[in-house]
Amino acid sequence: MSKVVTFGEIMLRLAPNGYYRLLQNDQLQATFGGGEANVAVSLANLGVDATFVTKLPNNAIAQAAVSCLRSFNVDTSHIVYGGQRMGIYFLEKGASQRGSVCIYDRSHSSIQEATADDFDWENVFSDAEWFHFTGITPALGNNLVDICEQACLEAKKRGVRISCDLNYREKLWSKEQAQKAMTKLCKYVDVCIANEEDAKNVFGIAADGTDVYSGRIDKSAYAEVASQLKKKFDFQ
Numbered sequence: 001m002s003k004v005v006t007f008g009e010i011m012l013r014l015a016p017n018g019y020y021r022l023l024q025n026d027q028l029q030a031t032f033g034g035g036e037a038n039v040a041v042s043l044a045n046l047g048v049d050a051t052f053v054t055k056l057p058n059n060a061i062a063q064a065a066v067s068c069l070r071s072f073n074v075d076t077s078h079i080v081y082g083g084q085r086m087g088i089y090f091l092e093k094g095a096s097q098r099g100s101v102c103i104y105d106r107s108h109s110s111i112q113e114a115t116a117d118d119f120d121w122e123n124v125f126s127d128a129e130w131f132h133f134t135g136i137t138p139a140l141g142n143n144l145v146d147i148c149e150q151a152c153l154e155a156k157k158r159g160v161r162i163s164c165d166l167n168y169r170e171k172l173w174s175k176e177q178a179q180k181a182m183t184k185l186c187k188y189v190d191v192c193i194a195n196e197e198d199a200k201n202v203f204g205i206a207a208d209g210t211d212v213y214s215g216r217i218d219k220s221a222y223a224e225v226a227s228q229l230k231k232k233f234d235f236q
Contacts, residue, residue, distance in 0.1 A: 003049040004130040008036030008137040009111045011087040019095040032065045035134045041072045051075040055114045083110025112140045121154035131155040134165040139172035145181045152188035163191040166198035186233045
């Protein structure tokens, strides 16, 4: 596969050592992460030419994130700079019966306040074969919905295949907002990645007879969910 472009937010991740809770440890490990950035890194590790696109502030923390991406051979040449801050998330890793806890501090980040003029998609997709984004990015605001659509339109114009991981995050937007935005964006998508919860939360398509919390699973229901999604959006 030739060049794959991913677009989204990379954030500073702060986490206690080991499985301590946030207030049980006086030190936090600083790393970087984000759904689309993680995909770019994974592809680069497999030898794929991967490019990550975002907007970052022009400061030392953002440069550390860029250096981290470059260390994995991810192309960062299309990252744009501006705005005041990177998004941050605090992660408390779960242990035994205690689930993980994620706390966002990403309001007014550079990418959240980006505009359509920030990105030269014609140049970004000049030699690309694939474009990937997730439902996390348009969840950051209506401006990001428009930017994602702009990217999809340019990708389609150039014959670039598009994939999207629905990845519904209730901390970022409502089901109604997600359905409106993703219905608009998924008409451009060739390959959709989702689980039964995403399909239900975003599009109201439920896997009948399946409840992951109780452990009751009907495999045929998953095929029906996939069939309904394909029929609705003509996914490949």
